[in-house]
Amino acid sequence: MVGKFIGVGVGPGDPELITVKAVKALKAADVICFPKSHANKPSMALGMVKQVLKERAKPPEVLELVFPMTKDELDVKRLWAENAAIVAAKVEAGKVVVFITLGDPMLYSTFLYLYRSLREGYPNVRLKIIPGVTSVTAAAASAKLPLAEMEEVISIVPSDLDPGLIEETARHADNLVFMKCAHRLKDLAPILVKAGFTEDSTVALVKRCTLPEEKVVVGRLSDVQNWDIGEDYFSVAIIKRSEFTINKEKGDVL
Numbered sequence: 001m002v003g004k005f006i007g008v009g010v011g012p013g014d015p016e017l018i019t020v021k022a023v024k025a026l027k028a029a030d031v032i033c034f035p036k037s038h039a040n041k042p043s044m045a046l047g048m049v050k051q052v053l054k055e056r057a058k059p060p061e062v063l064e065l066v067f068p069m070t071k072d073e074l075d076v077k078r079l080w081a082e083n084a085a086i087v088a089a090k091v092e093a094g095k096v097v098v099f100i101t102l103g104d105p106m107l108y109s110t111f112l113y114l115y116r117s118l119r120e121g122y123p124n125v126r127l128k129i130i131p132g133v134t135s136v137t138a139a140a141a142s143a144k145l146p147l148a149e150m151e152e153v154i155s156i157v158p159s160d161l162d163p164g165l166i167e168e169t170a171r172h173a174d175n176l177v178f179m180k181c182a183h184r185l186k187d188l189a190p191i192l193v194k195a196g197f198t199e200d201s202t203v204a205l206v207k208r209c210t211l212p213e214e215k216v217v218v219g220r221l222s223d224v225q226n227w228d229i230g231e232d233y234f235s236v237a238i239i240k241r242s243e244f245t246i247n248k249e250k251g252d253v254l
């Protein structure tokens with residue numbers, strides 16, 4: 001039997017947003033692995049695929065790959081090289097190994113560390129990637145705000161980027177999406193004004209999108225300082241340079 005490694009995007013949270021192709025891979029895999037940053041924190045991705053795995057006659061091996069929440073590049077590289085060795089050994093033994101990841105595997109994902117380590121250290125391992133619904137597109141749907149139309153330029157920005165770089169990026173974008181700690185929106189708003197966004201630019205903050213506890217706030221850039229935002233790593237902010245019609249009565253501001 002020839003083994004294979006498959007990176008599978010399981011979408012933003014709602015298990016119904018897992019693709020048919022992802023479900024097929026989850027049902028056929030010998031090993032399901034997932035990234036874990038803290039031993040005592042449950043994996044969101046694993047929770048999302050629980051039902052699909054339950055439906056299997058023979059449960060797969062479930063393998064937790066620990067990774068450090070550190071910015072020390074050497075530490076990160078070493079740990080992912082170790083994880084790659086574990087995965088490669090299983091694939092070389094003929095197993096189909098699926099790595100599940102939130103949203104899409106190719107967008108700011110822990111999958112990419114493993115993918116890189118496997119490509120570098122084990123070039124003979126057969127690899128496949130199944131895309132997933134990203135939190136970016138899911139957040140746009142939840143906020144009912146288009147991400148880009150016609151010739152608009154859209155930029156996706158990690159919120160903790162240097163403020164100067166955020167300003168420079170914003171100058172060249174019609175629409176911006178902030179990921180990773182988008183709850184920093186109150187600090188980001190003045191930077192966007194400096195970059196030419198107006199107080200009337202449309203803003204949406206979407207927390208925990210597509211999950212039962214989802215929270216969406218839509219308004220103008222001038223409203224942001226009055227929002228009760230609170231911290232949540234699982235948040236995405238969308239900012240449109242142009243004004244977009246918001247219909248509060250019809251539930252656009254939730």
Ligand SMILES: C[S@@+](CC[C@H](N)C(=O)[O-])C[C@H]1O[C@@H](n2cnc3c(N)ncnc32)[C@H](O)[C@@H]1O
Nearest residue numbers: 012103104107134135179180208209233234235
């Ligand atoms: C490491 S990135 C993973 C992105 C993921 N691969 C994707 O395609 O959406 C983590 C960031 O994704 C965003 N995110 C992921 N899931 C989310 C959700 N359900 N609701 C809001 N934001 C989410 C947040 O900005 C979070 O800080």
